[in-house]
Amino acid sequence: MEKRMEAKEIEGLRLSLVIFFSNKTAVVGLMIFMAYVIDALLMQFAPSMLGVNNPNALAFDYSNTIPQPPSPEHILGTTYFGVDLLQAIMQAIRIDLGYSGLIVISGALIGALFGIISAYAGGWFDEILMRITDIFFGIPYLVLALGVGFALGRTIESMIIALIIVWWPLYERYTRSLTLSIKEQTFIEAAKASGVSDLKIMIKHIFPNTLPPVLVQISLDLGVVMAIFATLTFIGFLPTGNLPELGYLTSLGLNYIQIAPWATIFPGLAITIFALAVNLMGDGLRDVIDPRRRSS
Amino acid sequence: MIAAFGIRKYFNVKQSMLSNLMLKAVDGVDLKIRKGEIFGLVGESGSGKTTLGRILVGLLEPTEGDVLFDVDEDVTSRYENALLKGDKEELEALSKKYSIFKKRGNNRKILRRKMNIVFQDPYSSLDPRMRIIDIVKEPMIATDYLKGEAAEKRVLDLLEEVGLGKSFAQRYPHELSGGQRQRVAIARALATEPEFVVLDEPTSALDVSVQAQILNLLKKLKQERELTMLLITHNIAVVSYMADRVGVMYAGKLMEVGDKIQVLKNPKHPYTVSLISAVPQPKPRSIRQRIVLKGEPPNLIFLPRGCIFHPRCPFAFEECGWSTDEIVDDLSYLISSKYYESFGESVSIRTKDENTIIIENAKAELISEIVEKEKANLKSLTAIKKITQEVNYVEIKIHDFITPELYKLDDGRKVACLLFRAEEKNA
Numbered sequence: 099m100e101k102r103m104e105a106k107e108i109e110g111l112r113l114s115l116v117i118f119f120s121n122k123t124a125v126v127g128l129m130i131f132m133a134y135v136i137d138a139l140l141m142q143f144a145p146s147m148l149g150v151n152n153p154n155a156l157a158f159d160y161s162n163t164i165p166q167p168p169s170p171e172h173i174l175g176t177t178y179f180g181v182d183l184l185q186a187i188m189q190a191i192r193i194d195l196g197y198s199g200l201i202v203i204s205g206a207l208i209g210a211l212f213g214i215i216s217a218y219a220g221g222w223f224d225e226i227l228m229r230i231t232d233i234f235f236g237i238p239y240l241v242l243a244l245g246v247g248f249a250l251g252r253t254i255e256s257m258i259i260a261l262i263i264v265w266w267p268l269y270e271r272y273t274r275s276l277t278l279s280i281k282e283q284t285f286i287e288a289a290k291a292s293g294v295s296d297l298k299i300m301i302k303h304i305f306p307n308t309l310p311p312v313l314v315q316i317s318l319d320l321g322v323v324m325a326i327f328a329t330l331t332f333i334g335f336l337p338t339g340n341l342p343e344l345g346y347l348t349s350l351g352l353n354y355i356q357i358a359p360w361a362t363i364f365p366g367l368a369i370t371i372f373a374l375a376v377n378l379m380g381d382g383l384r385d386v387i388d389p390r391r392r393s394s
Numbered sequence: 395m396i397a398a399f400g401i402r403k404y405f406n407v408k409q410s411m412l413s414n415l416m417l418k419a420v421d422g423v424d425l426k427i428r429k430g431e432i433f434g435l436v437g438e439s440g441s442g443k444t445t446l447g448r449i450l451v452g453l454l455e456p457t458e459g460d461v462l463f464d465v466d467e468d469v470t471s472r473y474e475n476a477l478l479k480g481d482k483e484e485l486e487a488l489s490k491k492y493s494i495f496k497k498r499g500n501n502r503k504i505l506r507r508k509m510n511i512v513f514q515d516p517y518s519s520l521d522p523r524m525r526i527i528d529i530v531k532e533p534m535i536a537t538d539y540l541k542g543e544a545a546e547k548r549v550l551d552l553l554e555e556v557g558l559g560k561s562f563a564q565r566y567p568h569e570l571s572g573g574q575r576q577r578v579a580i581a582r583a584l585a586t587e588p589e590f591v592v593l594d595e596p597t598s599a600l601d602v603s604v605q606a607q608i609l610n611l612l613k614k615l616k617q618e619r620e621l622t623m624l625l626i627t628h629n630i631a632v633v634s635y636m637a638d639r640v641g642v643m644y645a646g647k648l649m650e651v652g653d654k655i656q657v658l659k660n661p662k663h664p665y666t667v668s669l670i671s672a673v674p675q676p677k678p679r680s681i682r683q684r685i686v687l688k689g690e691p692p693n694l695i696f697l698p699r700g701c702i703f704h705p706r707c708p709f710a711f712e713e714c715g716w717s718t719d720e721i722v723d724d725l726s727y728l729i730s731s732k733y734y735e736s737f738g739e740s741v742s743i744r745t746k747d748e749n750t751i752i753i754e755n756a757k758a759e760l761i762s763e764i765v766e767k768e769k770a771n772l773k774s775l776t777a778i779k780k781i782t783q784e785v786n787y788v789e790i791k792i793h794d795f796i797t798p799e800l801y802k803l804d805d806g807r808k809v810a811c812l813l814f815r816a817e818e819k820n821a
Contacts, residue, residue, distance in 0.1 A: 284515060288520075288579070290453060291506075292586075294536040295536070
């Protein structure tokens with residue numbers, strides 16, 4: 099009997115995989131995303147395998163600071179201060195991926211917490227929380243992030259906090275709308291009739307049902323947040339001058355854009371490709387969790 | 395066992411900031427369900443059956459009224475006497491002890507063990523992200539009835555009992571058919587050995603072949619456990635198969651309550667009569683007299699005065715609650731279309747006050763003649779008491795009305811119709 103159960107579950111999983119892998123662009127997205135993740139993991143745990151001593155600092159070469167074109171020695175060329183671009187981008191991916199993941203997931207958790215409570219409780223509490231998120235939505239997110247960042251000081255931590263503050267209202271709205279539709283379903287009423295407390299209903303019934311769409315949203319947002327993070331560092335919002343970060347790398351080559359376009363193109367491309375890849379992957383994931391798309 | 399007194403449930407219908415209208419979903423219902431009995435509640439859509447059911451299991455709090463649970467005849471009659479005398483202290487004391495809405499903390503958990511509900515739609519009443527074992531286990535865990543292994547063992551027993559088998563425990567709801575899901579919902583409702591279960595149209599979302607299986611299962615479970623059930627349905631056949639007693643609801647009020655055989659075989663209230671006459675008979679050539687009601691169920695925000703059924707009632711008479719507006723509507727229809735020839739253009743008709751209608755540029759004799767002629771078709775005209783000719787106009791006075799209560803008849807049933815007011819007096 100147990101075995102049959104397992105077989106059934108494997109069957110369900112297999113079906114999900116078939117749906118995901120039937121979407122070719124989603125598979126490409128997944129492969130690119132995995133390449134970024136593997137690069138980040140290697141940088142974290144075995145940087146020497148990639149020929150890097152300190153993954154947290156750029157290796158400057160003061161003997162030739164002018165950007166050099168791609169060559170067998172420097173496959174993607176170098177940028178200002180003689181930094182090897184390939185190595186720098188590989189270092190930067192770890193930082194960008196890690197921080198954007200941290201920002202999106204914490205934002206989603208905070209947003210889900212408030213979204214579920216406010217939709218479930220309703221009334222004035224909901225009203226107040228909604229007005230607060232309206233305030234956040236009313237200010238352009240980049241301006242808000244800059245404001246919060248400067249108020250907290252010029253550190254990586256303050257930048258992360260600033261972006262989480264910018265990002266959680268989005269998830270608050272999203273989980274709130276999901277909760278509003280879930281809480282009207284009869285199984286919530288059935289749980290109440292069975293004596294389940296409101297807190298437990300939120301944890302055991304509503305949260306798991308909001309999770310799949312929120313996970314898809316997280317995967318879609320990773321790219322956007324990475325782009326915003328890079329934008330902030332591009333305009334000079336970073337604590338140290340040798341932080342390997344894609345936005346900062348782009349800005350390093352900016353002064354040489356006419357004679358050395360590769361110095362801005364390659365780091366910029368690294369951001370764009372990532373944003374594109376997670377979007378494609380997110381679309382594929384959405385097909386997997388949405389039963390209506392599934393049948394078609 | 396369970397007794398509801400004067401239950402009213404009004405829902406706010408916001409139209410604008412200023413006007414706040416009330417939708418009267420349930421409007422003054424008294425109901426007693428005896429231990430071990432299946433009480434069938436029938437009525438058309440929107441008659442408030444489901445709202446009443448949800449109030450009885452404590453899912454909704456009524457705007458007015460109280461539900462006492464686990465009470466015997468003695469307590470209910472004490473409560474009734476206190477209601478009659480207006481004895482606030484006694485009411486308070488009884489309500490504190492027995493009301494399902496006043497239980498808190500541990501008492502509430504124990505109450506939750508003793509009652510549960512099965513919903514109409516088995517597709518939305520099971521959490522899609524939980525396994526069957528967790529769904530059925532939930533009431534036991536939540537009310538501290540059983541825990542851990544013991545609870546899991548009981549889930550397996552329950553699944554066997556509702557005819558599903560242990561292998562279903564690890565599945566998810568989407569792997570089950572509608573009938574199987576409804577069996578899971580029944581297993582969940584029975585998990586904590588409840589004494590009272592509300593079945594809210596348990597079969598209306600299922601195929602006909604599965605309906606019978608579910609009904610037989612419910613009947614079997616009822617006999618084994620001496621359950622008390624409230625069966626809400628719009629299907630007379632289901633009620634006649636399952637119920638011991640029947641209540642008929644219309645627009646939030648009980649119209650007739652009595653034993654199943656009395657109510658279904660020999661209905662008294664005009665609404666019940668027409669409802670039963672609409673049930674298809676499995677005899678192809680039999681000729682039956684169907685009573686097709688005029689109009690549609692009343693607007694629940696502005697209920698008709700008097701008896702709420704009078705605008706559609708084939709037996710309505712002068713005291714049923716006709717308002718001047720209804721009479722003006724019917725009269726102006728006659729004057730401006732059917733008898734247009736005799737009246738002409740210049741006639742005007744309007745309501746003066748609650749009991750008076752004024753018609754200008756018309757003759758009293760002509761109007762009385764028409765009223766006499768049309769009385770049989772337009773019941774509202776029966777409410778015209780006096781037609782007098784004044785100098786410039788004709789004045790029409792209408793009858794006073796009486797609001798019917800549930801009158802108790804000799805055979806023990808109760809009917810909310812003025813036709814049976816006299817019978818109660820005699821009894």
